[in-house]
Amino acid sequence: MNTFDAVEICAGAGGQALGLEKAGFEHALAVELDDNACNTLRANRPSWKIAEGDVADRAVWRPADYRGVSLLAGGVPCPPFSIAGKQLGADDERDLFAWAVEQVSVVEPRALMLENVRGLSMPRFAGYRQHVLDRLTQFGYIAEWRLLHASDFGVPQLRPRFILVALKPDDAPYFHWPEPAPPPPTVGETLVDLMASDGWSGAQRWAKKADGIAPTIVGGSKKHGGADLGPTRAKRAWAEMGVDALGVADAPPSARTPADFMPKLTCEMVARIQGWAGEYEWEFTGRKTSRYRQIGNAFPPPVAHAVGSAIMRAFQHEGNPRRLNNTEHDPIYKALRSSEGFVTPERLMKAADLDDPAELERRIGLLSRDFEVEIHTEGTKTRYKLGNFKAFVGQDEHVRHDLFLQHRARIS
Known part of the structure; x- marks a missing residue:
């Protein structure tokens, strides 16, 4: 039987790892910066090789040592692209997406x-995305993006992921994006047994009110305070x-808790x-806030399972071939x-x-x-030339190294 090995970077607490394992991949290596998340990985899979530290540090792991693995996977940091943040993209010291692509x-x-x-799917990053596709084409790969919703794969939460x-x-022709599953259970249906586990009489009443799926869970980062729900x-x-979202409880409601709590x-x-x-x-593993961040920042295992299984089917050339876009x-x-030279505004607008010249400037x-x-600019004439990707x-001399060391204790 063929063995399909995987190297996972920015592995976190193992959401993607577990899903890929369920899809049939065996981890040759998992690389993660956060020590608490590494402890969780070790606790659940003692046989896995875990490399703890900055994924871009050659002293932590050497990509060339894993040449030819079946799958290179990762959930690289999201703050550079988050709608809730400043969307600094390439200017964010946590941006590892382009670096990960180069490792291909x-x-x-x-x-x-x-x-x-x-x-990352928004117009703000159209050029960034195109650079990624162009690089993968140069490396001999056919690539495609897709926005998937966790709720389409049995997860009772919105959680769109690109x-x-x-x-x-x-x-590539045999890769087909996974089809949506039946609608997920509601939050109430998902949690009613846990809410009632310490004798709370209001659990069933509460579950009827919690009759939808959850908003996206936000794990947050070390740059912000304790655990809350977003x-x-x-x-x-x-x-x-x-649900009171101003924090996370140590235990479910007890038998002494009022029914309308x-x-x-x-x-x-x-x-x-x-x-x-x-x-x-x-x-x-770890203390409550750390556990919450590990959970909240994870890629839901059922979604990783679905995408990983689609990749596995492509490896085995199952189904009808198609043309990837x-x-x-x-x-x-x-x-x-x-x-190779400067380009006029007229040519770019065409x-x-x-x-609208203002839209071009934007x-x-x-x-x-x-x-x-x-x-x-020469007189009233302006021309543009695209330079290096930031x-x-x-790069050994990139500003990212200094920024990373400066903010190391707060990066998660």
Whole structure:
């Protein structure tokens, strides 16, 4: 029987790892920065090789040592692209997406799978996404993006995730994105047994009120305070389901708790909402806040299982072949990238079918956040030239190294 091995970077507490394992992958290595998450991985899978530290540090692991693995996967940090953040992209010291893509040329995996937040799918990052696709094409892979919702795979939570899958040409035609499953259970149906586990008489009444799926669980980061269930809008959504989102409880309501009490969730409850239930059993180590962050920042195991299984089917050439779509092009990026010299505004506006110079300036401004854009003005004439990608892709002299060391204690 063939063995399909995987290297997972930014593995966190193991949500993606567990899902990929269920899909048939065996971990050759898992790399993770957070010591508490590493302890959780070791507690659940003592036989796995865990590399603890900065994934981009050659002293932590050497990508070339894993050349030819079946799958290179990872859930690289999301704050650079998060709608709730500043969307710094390439200017964020936590941005490892472009670096991860560059490792494909070193590791030469049979497939690549990277996941991130919905923000990466937005127009703000059109040039960034195109750069990623162009690099993968240069490396000999066919790639495709897809926005998947955890609720389509049995997880009682919204949680949209933007997934990149890239495969070699022989396998790529057989990759089909997983089909949605039946609707997930409600929060009440998911948690009623846990809410009642210490004798609370109001559990059934509460479960009837909690009759929807959860807003996206937010694990947060070390840059912010303790555990709670997300920003103001999420807290309102939780309140409508009868949940106090201002923190996480140590235990479920007791038999002495009034029936009309508004409970907080425990870490065990949050884990179940993230998909850690049934066949996805897992133990989390550390103190409460650390456990909550590990759970809240995870990729739901059922979603990773579904995508991993789709990749596995592609490896085995199951189903009818199709043509993957790796041709997304931001027209302004494309026009600038294809030119060796400066490009006039008129040419860029024609390429992008624009008639408003202000919109062109806005689009150039977005590109300049991730790329060096040289602007040449002579009299009333302005021309543009696309320069280097600003993101960290492994450069020894990149500003990312100093910023990483400066903020190391707060990066999670």
